[in-house]
Amino acid sequence: MLAQILAITIFLVMFILVIIDKWERYIITLICAAITLISVFGIGLHSFQAIIDTLNVTSIFELQFWYSAGESSEITSGINWSTIIFIAGMMIMVEGMAHVGFFRWLCMRIARLVKYKVVPIFITFMILSSFLAMFIDSITVILFLAAVTIELSQLLKFNPIPMILAEVFCANLGGSATMCGDPPNIIIGTSLGYSFTDFVTNTGLIAGICLIFVVLYFYLVFRKELSKNKEQQIDLSDLPSPESAIKSKSGFAISTCIFLLAIVLLVTHAMTGLSVAFIGTFIAILTLIAAGKSALMLLKKVDYKTLLFFVGLFVVVGGLERTGILTLMSNMIGKISGGNFYVMLAIIIWISAIASAFIDNIPFAATMIPVINNLAATQGISLSVLAWALAMGTDIGGSATPIGASANVVGIATAAKNGHIIKWGRYCKVMVPATMIVLVLTTILVYIRYL
Amino acid sequence: MEQFIISISREFGSLGHEIAEQIARHYNLTLYDRNILNEVANSRNVDVAPLHEYDEERISRIFHRTIRGMSTHISDHVAQLQFDFLKEKAESGESFVVVGRCSECILKEYKGLISIFIRGDKENKIRQVMEAHHLTRSEAIYMIRKKDWRRKEYHNTHCDYKWGDSRNYDLTINSSRLSLDECVQLLIDYIDRRYKKIYEDVKNKME
Numbered sequence: 001m002l003a004q005i006l007a008i009t010i011f012l013v014m015f016i017l018v019i020i021d022k023w024e025r026y027i028i029t030l031i032c033a034a035i036t037l038i039s040v041f042g043i044g045l046h047s048f049q050a051i052i053d054t055l056n057v058t059s060i061f062e063l064q065f066w067y068s069a070g071e072s073s074e075i076t077s078g079i080n081w082s083t084i085i086f087i088a089g090m091m092i093m094v095e096g097m098a099h100v101g102f103f104r105w106l107c108m109r110i111a112r113l114v115k116y117k118v119v120p121i122f123i124t125f126m127i128l129s130s131f132l133a134m135f136i137d138s139i140t141v142i143l144f145l146a147a148v149t150i151e152l153s154q155l156l157k158f159n160p161i162p163m164i165l166a167e168v169f170c171a172n173l174g175g176s177a178t179m180c181g182d183p184p185n186i187i188i189g190t191s192l193g194y195s196f197t198d199f200v201t202n203t204g205l206i207a208g209i210c211l212i213f214v215v216l217y218f219y220l221v222f223r224k225e226l227s228k229n230k231e232q233q234i235d236l237s238d239l240p241s242p243e244s245a246i247k248s249k250s251g252f253a254i255s256t257c258i259f260l261l262a263i264v265l266l267v268t269h270a271m272t273g274l275s276v277a278f279i280g281t282f283i284a285i286l287t288l289i290a291a292g293k294s295a296l297m298l299l300k301k302v303d304y305k306t307l308l309f310f311v312g313l314f315v316v317v318g319g320l321e322r323t324g325i326l327t328l329m330s331n332m333i334g335k336i337s338g339g340n341f342y343v344m345l346a347i348i349i350w351i352s353a354i355a356s357a358f359i360d361n362i363p364f365a366a367t368m369i370p371v372i373n374n375l376a377a378t379q380g381i382s383l384s385v386l387a388w389a390l391a392m393g394t395d396i397g398g399s400a401t402p403i404g405a406s407a408n409v410v411g412i413a414t415a416a417k418n419g420h421i422i423k424w425g426r427y428c429k430v431m432v433p434a435t436m437i438v439l440v441l442t443t444i445l446v447y448i449r450y451l
Numbered sequence: 452m453e454q455f456i457i458s459i460s461r462e463f464g465s466l467g468h469e470i471a472e473q474i475a476r477h478y479n480l481t482l483y484d485r486n487i488l489n490e491v492a493n494s495r496n497v498d499v500a501p502l503h504e505y506d507e508e509r510i511s512r513i514f515h516r517t518i519r520g521m522s523t524h525i526s527d528h529v530a531q532l533q534f535d536f537l538k539e540k541a542e543s544g545e546s547f548v549v550v551g552r553c554s555e556c557i558l559k560e561y562k563g564l565i566s567i568f569i570r571g572d573k574e575n576k577i578r579q580v581m582e583a584h585h586l587t588r589s590e591a592i593y594m595i596r597k598k599d600w601r602r603k604e605y606h607n608t609h610c611d612y613k614w615g616d617s618r619n620y621d622l623t624i625n626s627s628r629l630s631l632d633e634c635v636q637l638l639i640d641y642i643d644r645r646y647k648k649i650y651e652d653v654k655n656k657m658e
Contacts (some may be wrong), residue, residue, distance in 0.1 A: 020512050021522075139518060154496065305517055361514075402523045403516040413521035416528035419491060421501035423525065424514070 003044025007319040010036050011367075014316055018360060025360075026305040029312025036319040045322065054078035054318035060085075066278040079314040080366075082190040082277040082308050083183070087137075089280025090180065090262075094140045095301045096266035096287040097259060099294060100252045103132075103144035104245035111152055112242055116234065118158045118226050119219075122166065125149065126215050129167040130174030130207075134181045135263055138171040138407035145171075146414035156234055161420050163224035165427065168411040169399050169434050173214060175407075177207035180276070181268055182392040183310075184365030188387050190277075191369045195270035202388045203395075206445050210438045217434055254290040258283060313363050321370045330374040341381055343447055345389050348372065352393025352438050357400035365394045385450045392442045400435040401428045453650050454563040455546050457642060458554040460606075462615070463598035464576030464591075465626050466634070467569040468550055473635045474642070474653040476549040483540070484550040487533045507551055509604030530609060533638075551602065555612035555620055562652070565645050567638060568620040575627035621645070 014032040018025050041050040052058075056078035059065050065082065097103065110128055112122035125145060132141045145167045146160075153160035175182035179189040179199040188200060245254045265272070265279045274282075288295040320326050335344035348368075355364050368390050376383035398405030402412050402424055408431075412422045457474060461467020468484065475482035485506055492499035508526035515523045522528075534557045540547060541561050549558075555566035571579070580591040603614040612619035622641055626634050 021515055021517055022512055157496075210588040306519075401514075403514060406518045409516050409518040409523050410521050412523050412525075413518075413528065416525055417531070419495040419502065419532060421505070421525055421529075423501070 003040050004323045004325055006044050007036065007040045007323040008325055010040065011316055011320055011325075014313075015359065015363065018363070019358075024305060026308040026312065029309050029316060031312075032413065033312035033315035035421070036316050040323060047322075050322050050398050051231055054315055054322070056081060060277075064265060064275075066275055068273050068275055078318045079311055080187055080190055081115065082275060083186045084144060084310050086180070086186060086190070086276040086280035086306055087183065087310070088302060089282075089284035090137065091302045092135050092284040092298055093255075093262060093287045095298045096251075096291055097255045098144070099247070099291070099298065100255050101245040101247045102252060102255050102259070103140070103346055104148060105242050105252070107145060107148035107186040108240065108242035108245055111148070113241075115238060116152070116239060118156055118367065119223065121152065121156075122163050122222070122226055123215060123219065125163060126166050126170040126218065127211070130177070130211055131171040133171040133174030133407075134204075134268070135259075136180045138182065138405065139410050141171045141174075142407045142410045143414065146411050150414065150418045150420070151240075153319060155239055158228065159225060159420075160418075162225050162413060162430075164411045164415050164420075165422070165430055166218040166222065168405075168407045169218070169409045169431060170211065171450075172395060172399040172405050173207050173211055173438065176392055177204040179347070182391075182395045183362045185391050187277070187362070187365055188369060188391050191247075192383065192387055193428060194274075194384070194387065196266045196283070197270050198384070199391070200267075202384070203391050206388075206442055209445060210441050213437055213441060214434060217437060218430075221430060251290070255287075258286050258290065261286070310362070313366055315364070317366045317370075320367065326367065326370040327374050330371040330378065333371065334375060334379050339379060341398075341451060342447065344375070344379070344381070345385065345451075346443060347390040348386055349393040349439065349443055352390055353397025353400070353435070356394045356397035357404045357435070361394040361398045365390060368394075382450070385446070388450075389446055392446075393439075396435060396438050396442065400428065400432050452546070453646070453653055454541075454544050454561070455642070455646050456541060456554075456558055456561055456564045456648060457548045458558060458564060458566040459548065459550050459569060460555060460567070460614070460620065461569040462571055462576065463551065463595050463602070464580040465569045465571035466631055467626070469631060470569060470626065470635055470638065471548050471550045473574060473631075474638060477635070477639055478548070478642075481545070481547045482550070483537065483547055483552075487536050487552065488529070491532050491536055502529055504531070507602060507605050508532075509601050510608050519639065526605070527608075530605070534609075553606055553609045556612065558572075563649055565642055566620045566622075567613060568617070568623040569626050569634075570615065571625060572627035 010032050014028055016229065017023065017028045037051050037054070041047055041054065060081050107128070110124050111121050114124055129141055129145055147166050149160045149163045149167065176185065177200065179185050179194065179196045185199060185203070188194065243300050262279065262283045265274060269276065269279060288298060292381065333344065333347055337347060372386040372390055373383060375381070376386055399408065402408050402422070412427070415422050456603070459467055459471040471482060485503065488502040488506060492502055505526040506529060508529070510524045510526050532554050537549060537552060537554055537557055541558050546611055555564070558564050576595055577588060577591045578587060580595055581588060584591070584594065586594065606614035617623045624634065624637070629637065
């Protein structure tokens with residue numbers, strides 16, 4: 001009982017401190033993790049083994065961590081090192097791509113392909129945002145897309161806010177389509193043993209259908225605002241050439257090859273047996289070798305704070321899991337739904353979405369994984385369907401408010417740095433209906449396909 | 452002419468802005484205050500009204516989030532736009548008078564900076580605000596408290612030293628003890644002496 005009270009108190013304090021946003025998130029989760037190890041596992045449970053299991057360091061030295069030989073990965077608890085190593089590897093690859101000018105080149109190239117017409121740029125950037133977010137973290141996607149959007153808006157004389165909002169939403173939607181698109185998906189995939197293909201054929205399909213409606217929605221909402229300066233004559237010779245974005249031609253070619261290799265490895269990892277941790281490490285090593293003298297600079301640019309945030313978070317959630325709090329939560333969901341699968345799915349999708357709109361979706365997803373795992377075991381229902389519902393709910397719900405997802409924060413900050421103010425009201429007026437449309441569509445599609 | 456930047460921070464109702472205007476007029480310098488945002492908006496071709504809403508506004512901790520140094524705190528971004536503007540002007544060698552905007556700490560690396568904090572007695576400030584804004588006594592008290600609290604919160608978020616702490620400024624004066632003209636004269640005298648010293652220091656260094 002003491003351990004349970006301590007675990008839930010630490011978890012709630014951590015959540016509140018993360019919301020208040022006064023101190024760095026990684027400091028909060030690491031301190032809470034240390035307190036969890038000492039008080040919950042040490043004082044409450046008197047279990048040294050629980051500490052060892054939660055730290056989960058030994059798993060890194062097992063063959064299955066790197067190569068699963070066609071078997072489904074083991075369901076893990078405690079610190080999910082696969083997620084952390086994979087994200088670190090992808091961060092290095094993305095930094096390498098950014099360093100040679102890949103993203104800026106891609107955005108400028110697409111703008112030129114559509115002859116710098118505002119509405120076609122708007123539509124293609126939405127699709128580009130979704131596509132890139134399937135493989136690359138949404139922070140990087142928006143960082144570059146929003147910057148190029150603002151640059152183009154100054155040259156082509158349009159308001160960049162509608163385009164940035166649409167890009168942010170599409171990045172979050174694209175992230176839901178794959179296992180590596182959004183951190184909750186990576187955590188869900190590595191924790192429950194799902195592959196890249198599993199995600200693409202389930203959440204990917206739903207996200208693809210939703211994207212059609214989302215593009216249509218944003219076009220209808222913003223078409224007047226984007227067509228304001230249609231008649232204005234723009235001198236296209238003033239516009240920077242896409243090639244000017246490339247800082248090193250050989251580096252650019254190598255980075256593009258590494259990116260394509262990463263996609264191939266991820267798409268085929270269920271067949272090759274290579275784990276995401278292996279892929280992340282391999283891609284990072286390739287990027288660092290290719291970077292040569294710039295390797296140290298790339299390593300310095302890795303967002304270690306986010307990785308440490310994950311480490312702390314997994315320990316605190318491990319505290320909830322080992323003290324049985326999450327089993328109680330899943331039993332409660334089972335009771336409320338009365339064992340009805342329809343209600344259970346709706347609860348998972350909508351509660352995840354509402355929660356993710358206001359709190360960080362990463363701790364929420366990490367907390368919910370043991371809950372749906374237990375729910376599937378006790379209620380005798382499909383774990384995978386609950387996993388897809390959780391992934392969609394957490395990924396999409398985050399779009400509704402400015403603080404719901406990382407891409408939203410980056411989009412708003414990039415716009416504000418250039419004097420374009422996106423207030424809560426302006427943001428929610430457009431993004432809440434879009435989120436509702438996608439959530440309703442997701443619920444319907446999940447019901448049709450799985451029930 | 453060597454660069455000199457006069458930074459004037461002030462309590463609400465202490466006549467700080469009026470003093471800054473007179474000093475700017477005396478030296479024939481540009482006065483930067485809220486108008487910084489007009490210049491920022493013009494240069495970036497954006498609407499100025501939303502920027503003014505967040506001018507010298509405190510940063511709220513609730514319903515905001517920071518990711519990799521990027522945040523949803525609009526007031527922070529608006530403050531940064533103003534700081535960048537001031538640094539750009541200072542870097543260009545321009546001499547100017549600036550009111551508030553954490554200028555005494557943002558521009559402290561410039562040797563030509565002269566920082567002044569103007570405070571006032573409570574009763575004088577209340578009387579001043581009642582007259583200037585046609586308010587009742589209680590309304591004026593409320594307005595002074597609100598404005599000063601905001602300025603303090605805004606300043607202390609961006610600077611190491613606390614707002615109004617005399618260690619942060621070259622000179623702190625109580626404008627209620629002298630008339631407006633006497634305050635201005637006293638400050639001009641101080642600025643002339645400081646300018647002379649700055650000029651001599653530069654000359655000695657060059658020799």
